[in-house]
Amino acid sequence: MTVPDPPIVDISTLSLAEILPKPDSNVTKIPSYTRRDLYEERQTPEAGIGAFATKDIPSGTRIFCEEGILMLPDEAGQVELYNAVKALDGAREKMFWELAASTKPSKNVEWIDEVRQICDEDISSTFNDLIASYEQAWSIYETNRFTCKPLDNDAEKSLGIFPQSARLNHSCSPNVFHRYNPVIDRLTVHALRDIKVGEELLTSYIDICHPTAVRRHILKHWGFRCRCSACDSPDDDEDYRRKKIEDLFAKINKRRAKKGKISEKDCRRSLGNVVKCIRLLKKEGMEETDTLGLVYAEGVRLGMMIGDEDEQESMVEWAEKAVEVERKCLGEDSKEFIAAVHLLESVRNKNKSNDNDVDVDVSTKAERS
Numbered sequence: 001m002t003v004p005d006p007p008i009v010d011i012s013t014l015s016l017a018e019i020l021p022k023p024d025s026n027v028t029k030i031p032s033y034t035r036r037d038l039y040e041e042r043q044t045p046e047a048g049i050g051a052f053a054t055k056d057i058p059s060g061t062r063i064f065c066e067e068g069i070l071m072l073p074d075e076a077g078q079v080e081l082y083n084a085v086k087a088l089d090g091a092r093e094k095m096f097w098e099l100a101a102s103t104k105p106s107k108n109v110e111w112i113d114e115v116r117q118i119c120d121e122d123i124s125s126t127f128n129d130l131i132a133s134y135e136q137a138w139s140i141y142e143t144n145r146f147t148c149k150p151l152d153n154d155a156e157k158s159l160g161i162f163p164q165s166a167r168l169n170h171s172c173s174p175n176v177f178h179r180y181n182p183v184i185d186r187l188t189v190h191a192l193r194d195i196k197v198g199e200e201l202l203t204s205y206i207d208i209c210h211p212t213a214v215r216r217h218i219l220k221h222w223g224f225r226c227r228c229s230a231c232d233s234p235d236d237d238e239d240y241r242r243k244k245i246e247d248l249f250a251k252i253n254k255r256r257a258k259k260g261k262i263s264e265k266d267c268r269r270s271l272g273n274v275v276k277c278i279r280l281l282k283k284e285g286m287e288e289t290d291t292l293g294l295v296y297a298e299g300v301r302l303g304m305m306i307g308d309e310d311e312q313e314s315m316v317e318w319a320e321k322a323v324e325v326e327r328k329c330l331g332e333d334s335k336e337f338i339a340a341v342h343l344l345e346s347v348r349n350k351n352k353s354n355d356n357d358v359d360v361d362v363s364t365k366a367e368r369s
């Protein structure tokens, strides 16, 4: 038996134009802000500058809502970057040059010939200084850039520098979550849980579902060895759980990407993976949009496809949790939050129509008796 895709508005079916404020609406562009009342930057013993809470910060608080000072397409190289930095106004250019530079020089040196051609006067000392500046700019860029690609994937600019957020250090058990929000054209950083005064605000630069050895390898790019609780944990079970999450998540995503009809058996199998994945994610405290939010939403979709009436209440609960996760990680102006609200409405409407069907049935029986 195959079941059709349910009529759910999920993230991949929403276009940006559908949720952007209409030109005649009163919604104005959100100003950039960083909640300097909540944190301060200071030097750490081993990780350069970091950001530390100066007050208790409740879970879900938006700490940054920041405009990029520089955004470039994925394929931009050293020359495009340097030109973009030189085109910044004085204050922004200074901000850029003050950021950390941790990555090693690029092995690709073709750009040096390009710079040589630009310099008519190839006076070697000046030229060498210039090359050093290009390399420093590139290292700053690689150390601090954030992905800005809107979910529509038609973005011209897709990597950006956000100077306040760039001071956030990494942890594989982060307490804040960052994401570029194309709806408001800002990078937002939200508290993932209650953060106590004095705690460092730590985001994750990488996919934290990977096991420790893989995370370590990827983090070499930033030139440090992570000493977070997940990386230093003597508990092998934790690594096992993350590997299991990664595998389950890959299976769930593979199913999600499949178009067309799906057998009920496959639906039930995938729903089983969703249930296991949710349990493990919670155990690991991994409550972000990219994992838990996505898994809840997929669970609801699968549950609606299967259509077991006694599971409908659980589907509403999961859809409500997906809304909570998106609100906490991304805020109510995000596309993900709006999609989760649509999903919740769909599942509630489906329940209502099921209840009405039951009513009709009952009244018909009553009339007959």
Ligand SMILES: C[S@@+](CC[C@H](N)C(=O)[O-])C[C@H]1O[C@@H](n2cnc3c(N)ncnc32)[C@H](O)[C@@H]1O
Binding pocket: 046, 047, 048, 049, 050, 099, 100, 101, 102, 103, 143, 144, 166, 167, 168, 169, 170, 171, 222, 223, 224, 225, 226, 227
């Ligand atoms: C985006 S910057 C973060 C801010 C940086 N600490 C600074 O001084 O501006 C990334 C760099 O910070 C350092 N860093 C980030 N997280 C770290 C960690 N958990 N342990 C050690 N160094 C870290 C690394 O040098 C990394 O390349």
